[in-house]
Amino acid sequence: KAGVTQTPRYLIKTRGQQVTLSCSPISGHRSVSWYQQTPGQGLQFLFEYFSETQRNKGNFPGRFSGRQFSNSRSEMNVSTLELGDSALYLCASSRWTGGDEQYFGPGTRLTVT
Amino acid sequence: DAKTTQPPSMDCAEGRAANLPCNHSTISGNEYVYWYRQIHSQGPQYIIHGLKNNETNEMASLIITEDRKSSTLILPHATLRDTAVYYCIVRVGQGGKLIFGQGTELSVKP
Numbered sequence: 001k002a003g004v005t006q007t008p009r010y011l012i013k014t015r016g017q018q019v020t021l022s023c024s025p026i027s028g029h030r031s032v033s034w035y036q037q038t039p040g041q042g043l044q045f046l047f048e049y050f051s052e053t054q055r056n057k058g059n060f061p062g063r064f065s066g067r068q069f070s071n072s073r074s075e076m077n078v079s080t081l082e083l084g085d086s087a088l089y090l091c092a093s094s095r096w097t098g099g100d101e102q103y104f105g106p107g108t109r110l111t112v113t
Numbered sequence: 114d115a116k117t118t119q120p121p122s123m124d125c126a127e128g129r130a131a132n133l134p135c136n137h138s139t140i141s142g143n144e145y146v147y148w149y150r151q152i153h154s155q156g157p158q159y160i161i162h163g164l165k166n167n168e169t170n171e172m173a174s175l176i177i178t179e180d181r182k183s184s185t186l187i188l189p190h191a192t193l194r195d196t197a198v199y200y201c202i203v204r205v206g207q208g209g210k211l212i213f214g215q216g217t218e219l220s221v222k223p
Contacts, residue, residue: 004156033210043157043200043213056210090156092211101147102211104156 002027004093004105012111018079021108025072025093031055032074033102034066037088046089049074050097078110086112116140116203122218125195131188133217135201138182145204146177147211148186150197157200157213160186191221 005024013019025032033056034046045058049068066076072093078085088109092102118136125131137146147162161168161175163184168175174187188195200216 035211035213042215043211045210045212048210058210088154092156101159101162103159106156 004091004103006089006091006105006108008108009106010109010111012113013081014113015081015083017081018077019081019110020075020077021089021091021110023074023076023091023093023105025074025091026103029093029095029103030072031094031097031100031102032068032072033092033094034074034076035090035092036060037090037107038086043090046076048097055097081112083112086110116212117201117214119199119201119214119217121215122220124220124222125188125191127193127221127223128190131191131195131219131221133186133188133199133201133219134183135186136183137201137203140181140203146175146181146184147202147204148173148175149200149202149211149213150195151200151216152194152197160199162204191219193221193223195219196221 007022031050033048035043037043048056052068063079068074088107090107092104094100094102145162145164148160149157151157161173163175177184198216198218200213
């Protein structure tokens, strides 16, 4: 069974631009969660989507948003990029929301210059 | 904030058992203990989880104390490929939210 895939793997953007990252979950998984990892803050939860609905949200500004499609694929968007948004963005999928192990993708490395 | 406390680093000799401790003294009765690991520059990998009974799978064993205030992840025969940051996580309520702490950086040495 194919794992979680994320595209693109690497991205370089300029301050003020916006970016869209994509995540395809494991087949049959309906929950997708997003995390940001930086050296200073570690791994932080962004949000979770299940059945096209946002179920949980972390403490990030409104510039960070996401959505999920009917095939469970998910995208996250960051608008008006700041230097501090440089990070590894990780997507994780699970069969259901809550109480189930999550499987992570390889991440998208975003660099903002 | 994370609800767990782990030592920042540990060493283990190759072939020996690696025992990684975790304190979670404020755990609630319906919260599970999860373990993940992250090998450098990769996404975290699920290892094991449990509620109150000891658990074992092909990767590791999880020992949870009777009062559930602490647990130990055991890698029975550590290899160099087990070198990673290990995260102990208490699942917070419902939903897919995992709160990661700083984890334990395990170095397996020849």
